[in-house]
Amino acid sequence: MKNKLEIIRKQHGVKQEELAAALEVSRQTIGSLEKGRYNPSIILAFKIARYFNL
Template identity: 85%
Template sequence: YGIKQEELAAALEVSRQTIGSLENGRYNPSIQLAFKIARYFHMSIEDIFIYEED
């Protein structure tokens, strides 16, 4: 998508560190943040995130 972490973080109202942690799999987003991300990219949550049971 060519968007910088800072730009995405600002659009989603989270820190750049949060975006980095999401990208690296170190952080699972809240359902609210997951919806914001899906809405931002005009996709469904299922298209972006894969649910894995612990």
Template identity: 80%
Template sequence: MKNKLEEIRKQHGITQEELAEKLEVSRQTIGSLENGRYNPSILLAFKISRLFKLSIEDIFIYEESE
């Protein structure tokens, strides 16, 4: 799943460490999300969307595989 998390985080002037603290996850989790190595749980996706006041679909791009 692709996402715009890094772009959105940088627009808000937040470091990976600060975002991790706000979401109660590790900085490594944020890095893995931004690099597409990890897909968030639905709970984490909701936390991220609420923090940035965006819809989940504005942050995470689901692409069905053929």
């Protein structure tokens, strides 16, 4: 699944570590999401959307 998480994160000036801490996941999870190797649960997807006000 393609996503724009990396682009959105960088536009907001947020590091992977900061986003991971805010979402209560590991930095590796954020990296995997950005590379398309991992699809988020619906709960994590909503947390990401809420974090970026999307």
